[in-house]
Amino acid sequence: MSIVVTGATGQLGQLVVEGLLEKVPADQIAAVVRNEEKAAPLAARGVQVRIADYDQPDTLTTAFHPGDKVLLISGSELGKRVPQHQAVVDAARAAGVALLAYTSILGGPxxxxxLGRDHQATEEIIQDSGLPHVLLRNGFYSDDYLNGLADTLKRGRIDGNAGSGKVASATRADFAAAAxxxxxxxxxxxxxxxxxxxTAWTFTDLAAEISRRSATEVTYNNLAPAERRTALLQAGLPEAIADLLVDIDDAIARGLLADASGDLSRLIGRPTTPITETIANALKAL
Ligand SMILES: NC(=O)c1ccc[n+]([C@@H]2O[C@H](COP(=O)([O-])OP(=O)(O)OC[C@H]3O[C@@H](n4cnc5c(N)ncnc54)[C@H](OP(=O)(O)O)[C@@H]3O)[C@@H](O)[C@H]2O)c1
Structure with a gap:
C-alpha cells in the first residue's frame, strides 16, 4: 500500500509530496505523472514514479495498487476534466484502492x-463509484492573486468585477498540508x-494592503461585467479566458468563495496563511 498523488509534478502536487516526505518513508509514496523527466527529482529522492495520463485510460491501469490511498488532484484543462477524472476514478476502483481524496471546489454543489461544474460532476462520479473517499473542497489559492504583482505596481490598479465580494483564500501550501x-x-x-x-478579504482590501506594504498607491477598479469583458478582450485575451475571468469575479461578487468555515485551519492544526503574509512574500520575491 502506498500513498499516491496524481498531478505530483504540479504546483500543489509538489507541495503535497514534500509534506508527505516529512511524514512517511519515500518508498511508500507514489507520484502519478505524465512526464517522467519532470519527476526525475522525485525518483532521485526514492519516491515511486508511475507514468499515466488522465487522457489515456490505458495508462492509468498501472497507476494504482490495491489498498493505496490516492489523492486525485483535479486536472488543469477546462472542458476535459470530467472524462479525465472519470478515467482516474475507474482505474482507482478497478485497482481496489482504500481511499480516494479529491481536490474539489469550495461549496461543492x-x-x-x-469552474464549479467539473468539480460537481466529479463529486458525483466519485459518489457513484462507491469508493471510500474524502472531498477536499478547496477555495482559491492566495498565491494566484499575486501573480503579475510587478505589473500591478506599475499600473497602480487592480481591475475586476468582483465588487465588494470576499475571497477566503489560502495558500497552496495550506491546502497541501490539509491533503x-x-x-x-x-x-x-x-x-x-x-x-x-x-479570513476573507475584498479586492479593495488586497489593493490597500499592497499599497501599504509597497509604498506604491494601488487601487481596486471595479467594472461592470460587460466592461471588464471588453477590457480583457482589448488586452488580447482569448474570448473563453475573458468569459472565465468575468465569471469567476461574478461568483466572488455573489459570495460563493467567501465561506471561512475554519475547516482548513482545524485540519492543518494551525491558522491559515493570511493574505497579508502572502503579499509580503510576493513583494520580497520581486
Ligand atoms: N483553487 C484554486 O485557486 C485553483 C487555481 C488553479 C487551479 N486549480 C485546480 O487545482 C489543480 C492543482 O493546481 P496546481 O496549481 O497544482 O496546477 P498545476 O501546477 O497546473 O498542476 C496541474 C497538475 O496536473 C497534471 N495534469 C494535467 N493534465 C494532466 C493529464 N492529462 N494527465 C496527467 N496529469 C495531468 C499536470 O501535469 P504536468 O506537471 O505534466 O503539467 C500538473 O502536475 C489544478 O489542476 C486545477 O484543477 C485550483
Whole structure:
C-alpha cells in the first residue's frame, strides 16, 4: 500500500509530496505523472514514479495498487476534466484502492459557476463509484492573486468585477498540508471538508494592503461585467479566458468563495496563511 498523488509534478502536487516526505518513508509514496523527466527529482529522492495520463485510460491501469490511498488532484484543462477524472476514478476502483481524496471546489454543489461544474460532476462520479473517499473542497489559492504583482505596481490598479465580494483564500501550501493530513491520518473517510482561509478579504482590501506594504498607491477598479469583458478582450485575451475571468469575479461578487468555515485551519492544526503574509512574500520575491 502506498500513498499516491496524481498531478505530483504540479504546483500543489509538489507541495503535497514534500509534506508527505516529512511524514512517511519515500518508498511508500507514489507520484502519478505524465512526464517522467519532470519527476526525475522525485525518483532521485526514492519516491515511486508511475507514468499515466488522465487522457489515456490505458495508462492509468498501472497507476494504482490495491489498498493505496490516492489523492486525485483535479486536472488543469477546462472542458476535459470530467472524462479525465472519470478515467482516474475507474482505474482507482478497478485497482481496489482504500481511499480516494479529491481536490474539489469550495461549496461543492453551491459553486454554480463555470469552474464549479467539473468539480460537481466529479463529486458525483466519485459518489457513484462507491469508493471510500474524502472531498477536499478547496477555495482559491492566495498565491494566484499575486501573480503579475510587478505589473500591478506599475499600473497602480487592480481591475475586476468582483465588487465588494470576499475571497477566503489560502495558500497552496495550506491546502497541501490539509491533503497530507487526510492521507496520513485515520478518520477522514466519508468526510467533506470546506477548505478556505480563516479570513476573507475584498479586492479593495488586497489593493490597500499592497499599497501599504509597497509604498506604491494601488487601487481596486471595479467594472461592470460587460466592461471588464471588453477590457480583457482589448488586452488580447482569448474570448473563453475573458468569459472565465468575468465569471469567476461574478461568483466572488455573489459570495460563493467567501465561506471561512475554519475547516482548513482545524485540519492543518494551525491558522491559515493570511493574505497579508502572502503579499509580503510576493513583494520580497520581486
Ligand atoms: N483553487 C484554486 O485557486 C485553483 C487555481 C488553479 C487551479 N486549480 C485546480 O487545482 C489543480 C492543482 O493546481 P496546481 O496549481 O497544482 O496546477 P498545476 O501546477 O497546473 O498542476 C496541474 C497538475 O496536473 C497534471 N495534469 C494535467 N493534465 C494532466 C493529464 N492529462 N494527465 C496527467 N496529469 C495531468 C499536470 O501535469 P504536468 O506537471 O505534466 O503539467 C500538473 O502536475 C489544478 O489542476 C486545477 O484543477 C485550483
Amino acid at each position: 453551491k459553486a454554480d459557476f463555470t 497530507v493530513t487526510v492521507l496520513t491520518e485515520d478518520g477522514h473517510q466519508g468526510r467533506t471538508y470546506e477548505l478556505s482561509g480563516d
